[in-house]
Amino acid sequence: MSVEQPSSPSGGPPEEPSIKLVTDEVFERRLAWRRMRSGALKVLFSASAVITVGVSAMTLGILSKNAVVGLIQEGYSTLENAIIGSGMTVGMATAVSVPLGMLAGIYMSEAGDRTAYARLGLRCMSTSSAMSTLMQSILLFELMVVPMGGESALAGAAAYVPIATPIIAITTCKALDQLPKALEDTARSLGLPDDLITRKKLLAAWPAIFTGILLAISRIAGEAAPEKFTNGDNPFVSTDIREPVATLPTTILNFAEGPDPAQHRQAWVALGMLVTFSLLLNAIPPLMTKIFGRNSSDYPKRPSRALTITKNGLKKLRRSRMFGP
Numbered sequence: 001m002s003v004e005q006p007s008s009p010s011g012g013p014p015e016e017p018s019i020k021l022v023t024d025e026v027f028e029r030r031l032a033w034r035r036m037r038s039g040a041l042k043v044l045f046s047a048s049a050v051i052t053v054g055v056s057a058m059t060l061g062i063l064s065k066n067a068v069v070g071l072i073q074e075g076y077s078t079l080e081n082a083i084i085g086s087g088m089t090v091g092m093a094t095a096v097s098v099p100l101g102m103l104a105g106i107y108m109s110e111a112g113d114r115t116a117y118a119r120l121g122l123r124c125m126s127t128s129s130a131m132s133t134l135m136q137s138i139l140l141f142e143l144m145v146v147p148m149g150g151e152s153a154l155a156g157a158a159a160y161v162p163i164a165t166p167i168i169a170i171t172t173c174k175a176l177d178q179l180p181k182a183l184e185d186t187a188r189s190l191g192l193p194d195d196l197i198t199r200k201k202l203l204a205a206w207p208a209i210f211t212g213i214l215l216a217i218s219r220i221a222g223e224a225a226p227e228k229f230t231n232g233d234n235p236f237v238s239t240d241i242r243e244p245v246a247t248l249p250t251t252i253l254n255f256a257e258g259p260d261p262a263q264h265r266q267a268w269v270a271l272g273m274l275v276t277f278s279l280l281l282n283a284i285p286p287l288m289t290k291i292f293g294r295n296s297s298d299y300p301k302r303p304s305r306a307l308t309i310t311k312n313g314l315k316k317l318r319r320s321r322m323f324g325p
Contacts, residue, residue, distance in 0.1 A: 060275075067272025070265030079270055081237045085245030088153050089231065090221050092241070093160030098213055101165040105172025105209075106198065122173060129166035136162050137229040145230055153238075153245040156231025163223060164216035171212025175205035211285045218278045224249035248274055 076083075104121065111118040137159055144155040179201055187197050202209070224247075232244035233254060239245075248270045255267035 063268070063272060063275060066265070066268035070267075070269040071272070074262055074265045074269065076269055076273075078266055079248070079251065079273070081234060082246040082248045082251040082270060083273070084237055084239065085153065085231075085234070086221065086247045086249075088239065088241065088245060089157045089160060089227070089247055090217065092154070092157035093164055093220055094213075094217055096157075097161050097164035097168055097216060100161070101168025101213075101216070102172050102209065104165070104169040106176065106202075108169065108173045109176035110198075122170070125166040125169050128162060129170060133163060133223055133225045137226040140226070141229045151230060151232035151244045153231060153241045153243065156227050156245070156247070157241075159226030159230040160220040160223065163226070164220050167216040167219060168209075168212050171215070172205070172209050175208035175212070176201055178208075179204055207285065207289060210288070214281045214284060218281045221277060222249055222274050224253050228253070 104125070108118045108122045108125075140155065140159045140162070144158055145151055148155060184197060184201070187200075227247045227250045231247060231250070233250050234244045234246045252267045252270045252274075255263035255270070258264075
């Protein structure tokens with residue numbers, strides 16, 4: 001079987017394909033240009049990293065110095081009301097946001113491919129997480145503070161819920177979506193109950209979900225705008241959720257605006273407490289991963305988890321009435 005060669009336009013013999021050779025001079029010039037670009041990008045990236053780390057280290061150093069000086073000179077006795085108030089508001093908001101956000105994330109992960117309502121919910125959660133807290137604070141002021149007749153710790157905790165819930169919901173949804181679908185399909189083909197499959201998926205994705213919960217707590221602990229609109233301030237120690245309480249963000253804002261140098265030092269101390277709290281929260285996930293040796297990214301690499309799901313599911317099926325004792 002012969003293959004026809006393409007003929008020239010004039011009808012003569014076929015033309016030979018032309019190969020354009022690059023001379024050594026052109027090659028060296030191009031290689032030098034590429035090396036110069038590579039070196040420039042390395043310098044740019046290195047300079048960006050040095051500037052970023054340097055600014056962060058300088059900020060942390062100034063904060064640590066002023067916080068330690070303020071703590072030595074002034075103490076923290078005047079911040080007891082703010083510490084208790086922050087614990088109350090953040091604790092109440094966390095108690096509501098964690099189950100609400102996890103349930104929303106589970107629903108969006110399970111029904112996201114089948115219903116438009118779940119996809120709409122995910123978009124709304126993404127929009128809400130990027131929305132300004134000032135807008136949410138004004139809305140909650142009209143919905144809670146005005147009907148209740150005044151500011152309160154309960155209203156301040158409610159102002160934190162729309163901030164923390166989307167973060168937890170999105171983290172839960174994304175963590176569950178990253179798990180392998182093949183394992184879930186295998187478990188369903190074996191007839192395992194949906195509640196058992198969901199529990200095992202939550203167990204596998206728990207490190208990522210827990211990280212999202214800590215991120216949400218760290219986010220709301222430093223928000224001052226919601227508390228200014230809904231909680232106000234209280235110079236005295238109060239544990240009544242129906243009354244205004246002081247929080248660390250509002251105390252920092254009020255003390256920083258005042259003319260008293262002692263209040264300025266107290267503001268540095270309060271700011272140091274918030275930064276320390278955030279650093280401790282950020283140190284928990286790596287510590288847990290190191291202690292327990294488990295990460296959600298290792299889930300596809302562990303066949304023992306699939307075996308655990310199968311064994312537990314079969315035991316539960318054997319004990320059910322449908323399959324006898």
